[in-house]
Amino acid sequence: MKNKHERNEIGWNFDNSYTRLPKSFYSNLNPTPVSSPRLVIINDQLATSLGLSGEGLKGEEGAGIFAGNEIPEGAAPLAQAYAGHQFGHFTMLGDGRAILLGEQITPKGERLDIQLKGSGRTPYSRGGDGRASLGPMLREYIISEAMHGLGIPTTRSLAVVTTGEDVIRETNLPGAVLTRVAASHIRVGTFQYAAKLGTVEDLQALADYTIDRHYPEVESHENKYLSFLKAVIKRQAALIAKWQLVGFIHGVMNTDNMTISGETIDYGPCAFMNTYDPATVFSSIDTQGRYAYGNQPQIGGWNLARFAEALLPILHSDEDESLKLAQNAISAYPDLFRSEWLTGMRAKLGLFNEEEEDKQLVEELLTLMERYKVDYTNTLVALTFDKVEDTVLKGKEAFDKWYQQWQERLGRQTESKEQSVELMKNSNPAVIPRNHRVEEALEAAVSCGDYSVMERLVGVLSNPYAHSAEQVEYAKVPEDRDEGYRTFCGT
Ligand code: AMP
Ligand code: MG
Numbered sequence: 001m002k003n004k005h006e007r008n009e010i011g012w013n014f015d016n017s018y019t020r021l022p023k024s025f026y027s028n029l030n031p032t033p034v035s036s037p038r039l040v041i042i043n044d045q046l047a048t049s050l051g052l053s054g055e056g057l058k059g060e061e062g063a064g065i066f067a068g069n070e071i072p073e074g075a076a077p078l079a080q081a082y083a084g085h086q087f088g089h090f091t092m093l094g095d096g097r098a099i100l101l102g103e104q105i106t107p108k109g110e111r112l113d114i115q116l117k118g119s120g121r122t123p124y125s126r127g128g129d130g131r132a133s134l135g136p137m138l139r140e141y142i143i144s145e146a147m148h149g150l151g152i153p154t155t156r157s158l159a160v161v162t163t164g165e166d167v168i169r170e171t172n173l174p175g176a177v178l179t180r181v182a183a184s185h186i187r188v189g190t191f192q193y194a195a196k197l198g199t200v201e202d203l204q205a206l207a208d209y210t211i212d213r214h215y216p217e218v219e220s221h222e223n224k225y226l227s228f229l230k231a232v233i234k235r236q237a238a239l240i241a242k243w244q245l246v247g248f249i250h251g252v253m254n255t256d257n258m259t260i261s262g263e264t265i266d267y268g269p270c271a272f273m274n275t276y277d278p279a280t281v282f283s284s285i286d287t288q289g290r291y292a293y294g295n296q297p298q299i300g301g302w303n304l305a306r307f308a309e310a311l312l313p314i315l316h317s318d319e320d321e322s323l324k325l326a327q328n329a330i331s332a333y334p335d336l337f338r339s340e341w342l343t344g345m346r347a348k349l350g351l352f353n354e355e356e357e358d359k360q361l362v363e364e365l366l367t368l369m370e371r372y373k374v375d376y377t378n379t380l381v382a383l384t385f386d387k388v389e390d391t392v393l394k395g396k397e398a399f400d401k402w403y404q405q406w407q408e409r410l411g412r413q414t415e416s417k418e419q420s421v422e423l424m425k426n427s428n429p430a431v432i433p434r435n436h437r438v439e440e441a442l443e444a445a446v447s448c449g450d451y452s453v454m455e456r457l458v459g460v461l462s463n464p465y466a467h468s469a470e471q472v473e474y475a476k477v478p479e480d481r482d483e484g485y486r487t488f489c490g491t
Helices: 005-011 044-050 059-067 135-147 190-198 202-213 222-245 293-315 318-332 333-349 356-373 378-385 397-411 415-428 435-450 451-462 468-475
Strands: 026-028 039-040 078-080 082-085 090-091 098-105 111-117 156-168 173-180
Touching: 005 173, 039 059, 039 135, 039 173, 059 397, 082 190, 082 293, 090 190, 135 156, 135 173, 135 435, 135 451, 173 202, 190 202, 190 293, 222 318, 222 333, 293 318, 293 333, 318 333, 333 356, 333 415, 356 397, 356 415, 378 415, 435 451, 451 468
Parallel strands: none
Antiparallel strands: 026 078, 039 156, 078 098, 082 090, 098 111, 111 173, 156 173
16 A cells, blocks of 8 residues: 555545534445455546546556545545435435545635445445445446536546445346545435434534535525525526436436535436437336426426425524425426526527527427427437438428428527527537447446447547537437336446
8 A cells, every 4th residue: 555645646635524514414434445446447537627647546546546445645434414205205315335535626626526436335324235336337427427518517427446346136246336526415315314303503504514515605695595495496497407408317306316516416217318208217116207207397396395395494483484485485496497498498499589489389399209209319400400301200291380480480580590500509419328329338348348338438428519420320219219228226
């Protein structure tokens, strides 16, 4: 083992502000070492932006750190406590298989959580083994980096190591640890946990901490906790609108999987929709379709109502008044969401200004997509490049009429055709992580130790608005359109 000084040539610059919260919010503990860590993928660009570099990040030394066998200088490892509504049912949870090493202060002065996922049991593991298997960790790496490429706020993936140990699921699978980077891991469920603990002081401490970290602008407001609630609602409305705009289905929108920072978190059974259909569900455990594509906006509102509930004790000294303030704040969510979404859809159709009938124009297009079972992403790309003849919509009377209306609408703005096309290119991704491509990359990596397929895929997904020749192949939809595709969580 190297001494501390040498180890820190990598550039670790930790602060551990979370440890300054009341003790009930976390448990200090180190990751459980693994037998033979091996680094299989590292995100160089992300490492650089974190201020991390050098040989120490790679090879055996990097593997030791990212497996949790070696604790970087300045880290104060802990598991966070939280609660959550899972499929509507309240449960006490916590990091059952994750350890926060600390907050890396980047060269730009950002504060980012560095967390190991799959790093062993914690006091919150319940019946779990605290471990993760390679496939799902690589899957999180691919999808989270794709989301980042799409311009959607998200946790990121810094590295994956294999542990040299099997994890026992339905079969024995290779174990792995993912290093996750996040604005923070504070969730709606963290506030539910604080509310459940029952002391107003704890709840207030968490709220003050979170405001300082993510919403400093509300600090000076007369009722800063109400402003905080409103700001979180706004950020989540914007986030979920972005998901809808690209056809992302989170799959497990439990309140413990909703961040306060407004980043997408917890890439378990998530997947992207191919054929436009609001009822699309991929998750094998979501038998009721609670978290179907078309339900996400409404579930976001439900989760935020749970957040507002948790804040009730600090919104106002009078209970009735608190409830009124919370209800008022929550009632703004549907409009906030719709407005974010409509703004995004306008851009996808090349529209710069606003007209009353835009919503109808957008909805008619979606209705046609659903009726003729066309691919959501590729239809919008076809409209971008004026290649509707590539789609089955061409020649359908209702579509041709819609197309005419859209052309007329485009003509009623001052921006040129070229400007519209430019806006559409920047708003309609050429590629999304298609399920069959993700599976192909995982298969090569997990079964054959070949990471080149995944690296190519991650590369193509890193700039989905490039509309490059290389991306054409990755935009293709499989013959069966993934109709029977199933995803699994917690594996
Ligand atoms: P998730 O469905 O990934 O949001 O996980 C829900 C809860 O289960 C979280 O508290 C996780 O930390 C915990 N969990 C998931 N998998 C495991 C595991 N293998 N061992 C221990 N805890 C786990
Ligand atoms: Mg989770």
